[in-house]
Amino acid sequence: MTSTTTTPRSAAGSVALRGVTKVYGQGGSAVLALDGVSLDVEPGEFVCLVGASGCGKSTLLNLVAGLDLPSGGRIELGDANPGLMFQESALFPWLTVEANVEVPLKLRRLPRAERKARVAELLRTVHLADFGRTRPHQLSGGMRQRVALARTLALDTPVLLMDEPFGALDAMTRDILHDELERIWSERRLTVLFVTHNVREAARLADRIILLSSRPGRIIWSTRVDVPRPRRIDSPEIASIAAEVTDRLRTEVGRHGQ
Ligand code: ADP
Ligand code: MG
Numbered sequence: 001m002t003s004t005t006t007t008p009r010s011a012a013g014s015v016a017l018r019g020v021t022k023v024y025g026q027g028g029s030a031v032l033a034l035d036g037v038s039l040d041v042e043p044g045e046f047v048c049l050v051g052a053s054g055c056g057k058s059t060l061l062n063l064v065a066g067l068d069l070p071s072g073g074r075i076e077l078g079d080a081n082p083g084l085m086f087q088e089s090a091l092f093p094w095l096t097v098e099a100n101v102e103v104p105l106k107l108r109r110l111p112r113a114e115r116k117a118r119v120a121e122l123l124r125t126v127h128l129a130d131f132g133r134t135r136p137h138q139l140s141g142g143m144r145q146r147v148a149l150a151r152t153l154a155l156d157t158p159v160l161l162m163d164e165p166f167g168a169l170d171a172m173t174r175d176i177l178h179d180e181l182e183r184i185w186s187e188r189r190l191t192v193l194f195v196t197h198n199v200r201e202a203a204r205l206a207d208r209i210i211l212l213s214s215r216p217g218r219i220i221w222s223t224r225v226d227v228p229r230p231r232r233i234d235s236p237e238i239a240s241i242a243a244e245v246t247d248r249l250r251t252e253v254g255r256h257g258q
Pocket of ligand 2 (some may be wrong): 057058059163
């Protein structure tokens with residue numbers, strides 16, 4: 001959940017980065033996190049961003065979300081602010097599931113009856129229709145991420161930014177959430193920019209995988225995943241794409257002597 005100050009210029013649902021650079025700090029302690037990243041994401045495209053830890057993946061997502069400003073270059077979005085989801089669900093623990101999902105609807109000043117109807121619909125979408133009255137601590141990690149997804153969808157934005165959203169979940173739960181996310185993405189024709197260091201997850205989900213170099217983050221390689229959907233994470237096609245990405249990633253990490 002966030003807003004951005006980036007000037008709207010492009011088609012709804014598109015995301016464009018033009019020579020985006022990000023420097024943290026100043027002088028001798030300055031860190032160049034991103035260096036001239038250019039990227040065009042088409043409306044409705046599912047793009048996975050992979051790279052070693054610390055290569056600038058979260059930085060890139062935060063810049064697109066408008067949580068931080070680039071040091072150089074620019075970011076062009078359609079007229080809607082993107083929704084952002086993290087590894088931790090970041091739900092309000094004192095609010096029920098319903099009330100959590102309702103927050104963006106209240107911020108958008110929807111009338112009460114409409115809010116209630118939208119919350120019910122969103123909870124059905126993430127298969128939590130019976131859990132509206134529970135509180136986050138009563139739910140499993142996977143269920144909390146479903147709530148976070150419903151809350152992000154409540155923004156009604158065409159662009160979803162996801163920063164390792166399933167990174168803390170067990171493989172089985174992650175597998176189910178991949179199916180759910182794929183269904184929601186295709187039903188709602190969302191544009192998704194999804195960060196992960198899990199190459200299988202990237203191959204399972206993405207139309208296109210983008211590889212970032214170790215610091216400073218630059219786009220060093222990308223590939224289209226032309227495997228028909230629905231996909232299975234344990235299928236030979238996905239495994240072979242994941243193996244190729246792993247090779248590229250190994251070469252990159254090796255180049256940095258880590
Ligand atoms: P990733 O998400 O790929 O692990 P990050 O985008 O979090 O990488 O970080 C990229 C680099 O920028 C790292 O070296 C990190 O230490 C540094 N960095 C991230 N955020 C800040 C910040 N607020 N201040 C200073 N350095 C930061
Ligand atoms: Mg990160």
